[in-house]
Amino acid sequence: MKCALVTGGSRGIGKAICLKLASENAYHILINYQSNKEAALQTLAEIEALGATAEILKFDVADHEAVNKVLHTWKENNPQAVVEVIVNNAGITRDGLFMWMQPEDWKSVIDITLNGFYNVTNFFIQExxxxxxxxxxxxxxxxxxxxxxxxxxxxxxKGALVAATKALAQEVAKRKITVNAVAPGFIRTDMTADLDEKELIKMIPANRFGEAEEVANLVAFLASDKAGYITGETININGGIYS
Known part of the structure; x- marks a missing residue:
């Protein structure tokens, strides 16, 4: 059984990626979530409605012990399964001016994005x-x-994750493993729902927010055999706001 693991896969861009990898790349999807089980089950139901297969895995990507425990148990229960694709999507924002930023707002954002990448990717990299x-x-x-x-x-x-992408890509390229980063701009999701879209689109040459499915299309391409010669890249998908 060939699998794709998507962290933070229950909502928004993560959910769109789960659906796309299930339908277009024909992977069994491992939907990671941390707290919103209802949303994870909804994503699972939508994947199954496509005639594809998936399951949900609850863990906090920032918690090394929890990641190892859940993934070890999953491996023991699925000895024939091979995780071919990892999408490190889990992330949070704790926005505010740096001068007033609390230690927890700094640490939690770094932990989930950067340590989450390490915890999940390191578990599977030897395999x-x-x-x-x-x-x-x-x-x-x-x-x-x-x-x-x-x-x-x-x-x-996110900048640290870009650098990690470049470094790891060079380490593993000989073994036909690609490592790439996808850098979305303003995408219409729960995360951007509170933003003033009318004001912000004035800054975007494409004159609109992107859709989660557009990001998922790019991820599905990078996850496919077609993208075997692309590695160490950061691909912007932002309507021209920055290149």
Missing amino acids: MLRSKYGRIINMVSVSGVKGTPGQTNYSAA
């Missing part, structure tokens, strides 16, 4: 190297390449 195939896709942000005021913590976390 990928042995099987000589893998697709690792890290969801970053325009904030991680351009920097966004009021998001010093988020920009730091």
Whole structure:
């Protein structure tokens, strides 16, 4: 059984990626979630409605022990399963000016994005190297390449993940494992629902917010055999706001 694991896969961009990888890339989807079981089950139901298969896995990507425990148990129960695709999508924002930023707002954002990448990817990397195939896709942000005021913590976390993407890509390329980052701009999701869309689109050359499915299309391509010669890249998908 060939599997794709999507962290933070129950809502928004993560959910769109789960649906796309299930329908177009024919993977059994591992939907990771942390707290919203209802949303995870909804995503599972939508995947099954497509005639594909999936299951939900609850863990906090920032908790190394919890990640290892859940994934070890899953491996023991599914000895024939191979995780070929990892999409490190889980992330949170705790926006605010740096001068007033509390230690917890700094730490939690870094932990989930950066340590989450380490905890999940490190668990599977040896198996990928042995099987000589893998697709690792890290969801970053325009904030991680351009920097966004009021998001010093988020920009730091995503920028570090861009650098990690470049380094790991060079380590594992000989084994046919690609490592790429996808950097969305303003995408219409729960996370951006409170933003003033009318004002913000004035900054976007494409004159609109992106859709989660558009990001999922890019991820599905990078997860496919067609993208075997693309690695170490950060691909912007932002309507022209930054390149």
